[in-house]
Amino acid sequence: MRSVSFLVATRAAAVLGAALLLAACSASIYAAASTAGVTAKVLDATGRELGVLTLADAGAAISVDGTLRGLTPGVHGMHLHTIGRCDGASFAGAGAHWSPTPKQHGSANPAGPHHGDLMNLTVGADSSVLVKMSTPGGSLRGEYPLLDADGAAIVIHATTDDYKTDPSGNSGARIGCGVVSGS
Numbered sequence: 001m002r003s004v005s006f007l008v009a010t011r012a013a014a015v016l017g018a019a020l021l022l023a024a025c026s027a028s029i030y031a032a033a034s035t036a037g038v039t040a041k042v043l044d045a046t047g048r049e050l051g052v053l054t055l056a057d058a059g060a061a062i063s064v065d066g067t068l069r070g071l072t073p074g075v076h077g078m079h080l081h082t083i084g085r086c087d088g089a090s091f092a093g094a095g096a097h098w099s100p101t102p103k104q105h106g107s108a109n110p111a112g113p114h115h116g117d118l119m120n121l122t123v124g125a126d127s128s129v130l131v132k133m134s135t136p137g138g139s140l141r142g143e144y145p146l147l148d149a150d151g152a153a154i155v156i157h158a159t160t161d162d163y164k165t166d167p168s169g170n171s172g173a174r175i176g177c178g179v180v181s182g183s
């Protein structure tokens with residue numbers, strides 16, 4: 001009798017252990033799917049890769065991090081645009097700036113900014129720039145989701161964003177584009 005109840009207890013512990021292992025596995029899969037692996041591979045108009053940027057939820061904002069190379073030295077505007085496409089002449093497929101609320105462009109605009117308005121990139125003489133910034137609001141998939149049905153793209157412009165001229169800060173042509181994607 002003692003040995004039978006010991007056996008039952010052992011089997012129960014084994015089942016419990018398996019259940020905990022399963023729970024741990026599905027929890028880590030869920031975490032990976034919900035918070036990691038959202039990136040944008042940025043290409044120029046000729047299809048040359050400029051770098052990969054990583055996007056992540058950061059409070060009531062989205063962080064954008066990475067390194068870009070092969071850009072013209074100087075200052076370039078950069079924004080999240082509202083459609084996850086980089087096709088068309090001058091990457092027109094990316095659409096306008098991501099703006100889930102009715103705002104105008106720019107942090108220096110009293111009626112702004114768009115959620116997709118980022119800081120200017122200052123590209124050094126070596127043609128590279130370290131990107132470390134965040135959006136003024138929104139989230140990847142929570143409130144004001146960036147990753148809605150039509151996705152999003154990150155766009156780099158030829159010249160400086162003045163942070164106030166609607167709709168795109170007078171930042172010139174679109175010279176780089178990356179579709180935001182991830183599981």
Ligand SMILES: [Cu+2]
Binds near residue numbers: 077078155
């Ligand atoms: Cu833009």
Ligand SMILES: [Zn+2]
Binds near residue numbers: 079097106113114167
């Ligand atoms: Zn804008």
